[in-house]
Amino acid sequence: MNKSGAVLVLSGPSGAGKSSLLNKIIDDIGECYFSISTTTRPIRTGEEEGVHYHFVSVEEFKQDIEDNNFLEYALVHGNYYGTSIKPVRKALSDGKLVLFDIDVQGNTAVNNRLGDITTSVFITPPTLSELKKRLAGRSTDSQEVMDGRLKMAKREIQRISEYDFLIINDDLQRAANLLRQIAITARMKTPNNEINDFVQKWEDIEQ
Amino acid sequence: MNKSGAVLVLSGPSGAGKSSLLNKIIDDIGECYFSISTTTRPIRTGEEEGVHYHFVSVEEFKQDIEDNNFLEYALVHGNYYGTSIKPVRKALSDGKLVLFDIDVQGNTAVNNRLGDITTSVFITPPTLSELKKRLAGRSTDSQEVMDGRLKMAKREIQRISEYDFLIINDDLQRAANLLRQIAITARMKTPNNEINDFVQKWEDIEQ
Missing domain, CATH: 3.40.50.300 (P-loop containing nucleotide triphosphate hydrolases)
Structure with missing residues (x-):
């Protein structure tokens, strides 16, 4: 188990x-897997995909909303931020x-x-x-x-x-x-x- | 705490x-405190109060029912059996x-x-x-x-x-x-x- x-x-x-x-x-x-947020905000200098955020397109984000893939999400200053369940499911299936x-x-x-x-x-x-x-x-x-x-x-x-x-x-x-x-x-x-x-x-x- | x-x-x-x-x-x-049942059944040879059961009178038991002192209780073959919350509260206040x-x-x-x-x-x-x-x-x-x-x-x-x-x-x-x-x-x-x-x-x- x-x-x-x-x-x-x-x-x-x-x-x-x-x-x-x-x-x-x-x-x-x-x-362990430390859950990080997903955002549609453009990546900034010094930031890394999968470290500071998961950076995705607006289309991907909206598709994930539709697929009920967010534990929670919000639109802030025109950018989406959310906690996607997908990387969480992946980490869980890896036993983390x-x-x-x-x-x-x-x-x-x-x-x-x-x-x-x-x-x-x-x-x-x-x-x-x-x-x-x-x-x-x-x-x-x-x-x-x-x-x-x-x-x-x-x-x-x-x-x-x-x-x-x-x-x-x-x-x-x-x-x-x-x-x-x-x-x-x-x-x-x-x-x-x-x-x-x-x-x-x-x-x-x-x- | x-x-x-x-x-x-x-x-x-x-x-x-x-x-x-x-x-x-x-x-x-x-x-630890191991919760034991309370009963109105007469004590038998070899049994000890507070070890096998808490032995109480029918009046005490009924009073405890009225006072909402049982987590659960039942009447079996004319004898009451129940889990009294009183010894549990005592053990909890002792930090057990x-x-x-x-x-x-x-x-x-x-x-x-x-x-x-x-x-x-x-x-x-x-x-x-x-x-x-x-x-x-x-x-x-x-x-x-x-x-x-x-x-x-x-x-x-x-x-x-x-x-x-x-x-x-x-x-x-x-x-x-x-x-x-x-x-x-x-x-x-x-x-x-x-x-x-x-x-x-x-x-x-x-x-």
Whole structure:
């Protein structure tokens, strides 16, 4: 079993430390595929297909919408952005653990389509003031971007109970240990189609 | 967090090897409380209160029904049997992992009341014929009891997808490793009331 991969959703405010946590555990949790968005936006200098985005034509994107190939998508400033299920299905069939770094709505979308093999984790700094401190420490963010992030964090934090696990990232090592444990267990989920095959065979052998 | 315990439900046919698996891992998964049923049946020689059952009076049992203190209960041959939530709450507040060995309906009942902290595992022999072999090996069971178990197994196996995890017990060591991993992760669930407290504090500090 479990040759078919599984899904781990990571949500939480920008500044929660998701990337640092992932870096600490990525070598311990087996083969992973980090889900990246698909977009119709033109590729920019320094960007790579399959690294920053999957770059596709508007026609391809629209066909994928029609084929119900997006977990979620949006039109932003004239460009489409979406989470395509196709590379996810490919990674799953290769037995990989698919990692999503998405918001609360994205978690709902993933669970609607892949709920049988999905484990979800909400990662947060211990307090709002700690989050502010961490965001302020990033000199790259404008005040406007920072305010937007704090507003979103306050909204998202209300929906933690929709997640399987909550990790309060007040100690990077402790939080990494928790996430490692959860990620290893996440792989053990069996997709419903494999369960159906198993039940079918379990009974067939009787006859 | 997680000082408040969590729940691990084990289901699967009699003969799946649940007890053997638990014995193999029980020393590795921290403090546990094995949920036992409450009954109004008189205590028999050799039985111990709190080991085989919680023995209570009919009045106590009926009061507990009225107080919604049972996850599930039934009247069998004039005696009440039920899974009381009171010792479970006590064990949870002591930070223990509460283990239930219950059927599919019991799993539904536990999830209805304690879903936020419950992880469920269905354990099964690889095939029906293997199950038959294992049950036949137990000289203690009458043909009637065995037929009843096989019938129930065939019904329950149809509902595996209601569980978080499926463990096919074809190799005791491998299955024990899976269950150990799942049990350790099961402890990491955070109850909704703790999440609410956390969110409340997270925001309070802002003001």
